[in-house]
Amino acid sequence: MKRIGYARVSTVEQNLDMQLTALRESGCGEIFSDQGISGADFQRPGLKKAIRHLEAGDMLVVWRLDRLGRSLMDLIATVNRLSARRCEFRSLTEAMDTSTSGGRLLFHMMGAMAEFERAIISERTKAGMLAAKARGVQIGRRPSMSSEQIDQALRSVDGGSESVTTAASFYGVHPKTLNRILRSARSGLAPLT
Numbered sequence: 001m002k003r004i005g006y007a008r009v010s011t012v013e014q015n016l017d018m019q020l021t022a023l024r025e026s027g028c029g030e031i032f033s034d035q036g037i038s039g040a041d042f043q044r045p046g047l048k049k050a051i052r053h054l055e056a057g058d059m060l061v062v063w064r065l066d067r068l069g070r071s072l073m074d075l076i077a078t079v080n081r082l083s084a085r086r087c088e089f090r091s092l093t094e095a096m097d098t099s100t101s102g103g104r105l106l107f108h109m110m111g112a113m114a115e116f117e118r119a120i121i122s123e124r125t126k127a128g129m130l131a132a133k134a135r136g137v138q139i140g141r142r143p144s145m146s147s148e149q150i151d152q153a154l155r156s157v158d159g160g161s162e163s164v165t166t167a168a169s170f171y172g173v174h175p176k177t178l179n180r181i182l183r184s185a186r187s188g189l190a191p192l193t
Contacts, residue, residue, distance in 0.1 A: 004032070006067065008068075022092055153167045153171060
């Protein structure tokens, strides 16, 4: 198993020495790095090179999890991509090693926590939207057409005085949008604009 290290600092003024020393001491033969790049940015040339050098059975090693990234969901996605390539992952500071059963358990627990966090955010968002709607706040983008415009378009298209294309052009919407709005109006549903 080949160990490939990855080190990162967020600013050019910061120093990689401590990370590089720890990675060498852990047995990394090759070490790739990024300097002056945020952990939120997953377009990092050093990380891409490190991952390209990994082969099945190899391990990517970082000094700390936050060196790989700040977002738990992105970290999990990266480690899952490594796993799909049959590569392992190790974080020295957190003692996480996906080549061990305990490390895989810890990683899956992190994944479950990330899923739980996404569900909580979704529930809060839905509750906030319902509360805003109850207060009369318009949710989403502004409707393409007012109810008066929809009534006029419905009368002119259904009455045969205008085509859908002509009416759509007049109201500044795409013909497919107008067709969808008119279908909703005909069925008595609130128009999907």
